[in-house]
Amino acid sequence: MMARPYNFSAGPAAMPEEVLQSAARDMLNWQGSGMSVMEMSHRGKEFTSICETAERDLRELLAVPDSFAILFMQGGGLAENAIVPLNLGQGGVMDFVLTGSWSEKSHQEAARYGSARIAASGQAQAFCAIPAPSTWQISSNAQYVHVCSNETIHGVEFDELPDLQALGSAAPLVVDFSSHVASRSLQWSRVGLAFGGAQKNLGPAGLTLVVVRKDLLGRALPICPSAFNYQLVAQNNSMYNTPPTYAIYMAGLTFQWLKSQGGVAALEARNLAKARLLYSCIDGSQLYTNPVDPSVRSRMNVPFFLRDEKGQAIADPSHPRNTAFLEGARAAGLLQLKGHKSVGGMRASLYNAMPLEGVQALVDYMREFEREV
Numbered sequence: 001m002m003a004r005p006y007n008f009s010a011g012p013a014a015m016p017e018e019v020l021q022s023a024a025r026d027m028l029n030w031q032g033s034g035m036s037v038m039e040m041s042h043r044g045k046e047f048t049s050i051c052e053t054a055e056r057d058l059r060e061l062l063a064v065p066d067s068f069a070i071l072f073m074q075g076g077g078l079a080e081n082a083i084v085p086l087n088l089g090q091g092g093v094m095d096f097v098l099t100g101s102w103s104e105k106s107h108q109e110a111a112r113y114g115s116a117r118i119a120a121s122g123q124a125q126a127f128c129a130i131p132a133p134s135t136w137q138i139s140s141n142a143q144y145v146h147v148c149s150n151e152t153i154h155g156v157e158f159d160e161l162p163d164l165q166a167l168g169s170a171a172p173l174v175v176d177f178s179s180h181v182a183s184r185s186l187q188w189s190r191v192g193l194a195f196g197g198a199q200k201n202l203g204p205a206g207l208t209l210v211v212v213r214k215d216l217l218g219r220a221l222p223i224c225p226s227a228f229n230y231q232l233v234a235q236n237n238s239m240y241n242t243p244p245t246y247a248i249y250m251a252g253l254t255f256q257w258l259k260s261q262g263g264v265a266a267l268e269a270r271n272l273a274k275a276r277l278l279y280s281c282i283d284g285s286q287l288y289t290n291p292v293d294p295s296v297r298s299r300m301n302v303p304f305f306l307r308d309e310k311g312q313a314i315a316d317p318s319h320p321r322n323t324a325f326l327e328g329a330r331a332a333g334l335l336q337l338k339g340h341k342s343v344g345g346m347r348a349s350l351y352n353a354m355p356l357e358g359v360q361a362l363v364d365y366m367r368e369f370e371r372e373v
């Protein structure tokens, strides 16, 4: 089989080839059961074992303490922007730290279910920096404080989660970790709830992961849909209604792959090396530029711009230099590098499934392109 191209999509994103091959082998007949995983009852013994194994592997990989429930849900990160306030907001005050498009969206949606306040915002710095936690204005009566720990579009990432207790707040921290879950270790002692869509770093679209401290269950507003009530979902082991069975299966295969690679610590070291390679190429060039404060640059999503003849960053995707870059990249086997439409330019997403060789191929191509313009 011919080598597949390297896929830098921000999501749905590349999956490990071994995972795809394993799923292909078992597509028609999973482990001698005579069924595709898609055809199994979610309450039957085969799928129950798939789901329990996936949850156990995930708990081990992310070192999730027993005081947290792991929920497999649907609706994606965007649905969680409503489901979290419905479950934790109690119609009261909820604080948001705005660090880019995704936290802005979370704030806007929560405003429909209570009093959503802005504790801090990086907007004045064009979301190229994260306001220092010591400057955050946390409400004394906040039901929770929301952060997006990796902003997929703006390419900023918290290097460490804020310690709300040290800031004098007892509010639980809610973390949208959609686009960097399992790419690095995480301090659960600082977290009340973390959520993420699977399609960036865990598996295919359709599965949403929620990890919630058990003492936060049971606070849902009466209007919260039952299928989105964390307590009901937890009591029913994510089987209150039919879960996204195939997506859970694929995520489970990805968890096994992650374990075979040495777990999250090994992936974190690899991810750091990948990010360093690409940022040093950008910083060492005259053509490419990344506007983000180096202390908060994302390891997962690297937005960058090409400069024009005058040295100005080119956002416009239809600029001939941008189209030439993307065409050449495609020809070199480097896919989906176009930036998000709201910021333009380019973006390379370097999730767990992207090998170092893929980033090396990108950097080689970028250097060659720069020599030729």
Ligand SMILES: *Cc1c(COP(=O)(O)O)cnc(C)c1O
Pocket: 011, 075, 076, 077, 078, 079, 102, 148, 150, 151, 152, 176, 177, 178, 179, 197, 200
């Ligand atoms: C992709 C993404 C989302 C939205 O996920 P959907 O599954 O499309 O709802 C939310 N937050 C972050 C940080 C994301 O990267």
